[in-house]
Amino acid sequence: MRNGDVSHWWHQLGAPEPRPELPGDLTVDVAIVGAGYTGLWSAYYLKQAQPALRIAIVEQRHAGYGASGRNGGWLTNSVTGGREQYEPTHGRDAAERFQRALNDTVDEVIRVAATEGIDADIAKGGEFTVARTPAQEARLRAFAAAEQSWRYTDVALLEAAEATAKIDVRGTRAAVWHPHAARIQPAKLVAGLAHVVERLGVEIYERTTVHEIAPHRLHTDHGTVTAEHIVRATEGFTANLAGLHRLWLPMNSSLIATEPLPAAVWDELHWSAAEVLGDFAHVYMYAQRTADDRIAIGGRGKPYRYGSRTDTDGQTPASTVRTLQGILHRFFPATAGAEIAHTWSGVLGVPRDWAATVGLDRRTGIAWGGGYVGTGVTATNLAGRTITDLILERDTELVSLPWVNHRVRRWEPEPLRWIATTGLYAAYGMADRAEAAGRATTSPIARVADVITGRH
């Protein structure tokens, strides 16, 4: 089994051709920190709108090194932290417009990939989420009813027989499905996007680390970049930037990918429409059937490293592999003999209130997009288009969405961050075990943990 090496997706694609480092001081119109989806989508839409803009992206390793090259490949319509949080402040209509914008963004990513010739194994089969315990089932039914009270959610409740005919997850009690989701190969999307923006004239500098973002300036280990506008697109690595250590907590998520599975296994599992698959556990899992017939399945491994330390090229502990393999076998007993080909991890950015944000401070020229927690594949495109509208001062529907210029308080200093995060995930794990043992309702431990984390 391969461990780390950034991700299975990058291994499948082959190591990227290195791009130049920043050659020294530079002046451009827009300087972007981070060549993940947020940075690349921002560059793409800015160049589409104003081809004469001079844009440089500064990347510490290589384009797609972060979460964008490692994720579970769910291109889905989630509002990070839930759309309900925006109702008290912005009203129900604004929350629903946000949902509709994310539905449309799934199709926008598919459209651009087709237009620009990016083959990212995209297949739109919707999002399918199962309940396997009585407590999960109660949560799922309440969730389905609540979702159906909002416009644009399009959630259908599937009883056990209908659900297992779609994907035969062992022990399914009920499921929900909605159509606004596609399976992708994440690294193919990010690598393809990087080539597209380069073709449009964007300069990408790799192996160049930004230490500090100042008004209209980036201080890097290779020189200073001066620009009218800066875009901070550093997500789970933001904690490494001067002054931003406690803004977004870097949380780990881990995956395993099996070897390609034989047709006999797929005959048992069904799963023929490329649905992305999740569950209703507190420490939830997420999975996809890859274009080459593997199962890639992810979840929380070791969630957090003391002091907000980030990454070691995706290295993953053996205990996490065992946890994920256990889920794989419980969900799909037919995979019992399947080899695990690869395991890897990545960091995502968690704001104190679990609400993603995009914005621009006109005084400093600094724009940002991030804090997507585990649901940024789609939102990064919306962020890129919104950052474009903000920088170009366009008064569009996008700049009026409720996440624009949302500010959040910082995380607590250590050791509180470590205690809180590690303790809370232990609590969620305990709640899952109690529910798996037959508890009919959501464990009170999980309810308390939800209140403390600010998770809705």
Ligand SMILES: Cc1cc2nc3c(=O)[nH]c(=O)nc-3n(C[C@H](O)[C@H](O)[C@H](O)COP(=O)(O)OP(=O)(O)OC[C@H]3O[C@@H](n4cnc5c(N)ncnc54)[C@H](O)[C@@H]3O)c2cc1C
């Ligand atoms: C394991 C995992 C699974 C996930 N699964 C899903 C999923 O299935 N669906 C979903 O919607 N979301 C998922 N997510 C979240 C999603 O992948 C992210 O929200 C999204 O990719 C964020 O993109 P980004 O460009 O903002 O950040 P990133 O892709 O992390 O890019 C940030 C880039 O900035 C660079 N950088 C950082 N700091 C500096 C610096 N100081 N100087 C220079 N460069 C710097 C990094 O090297 C990196 O390339 C997952 C995340 C992880 C980690």
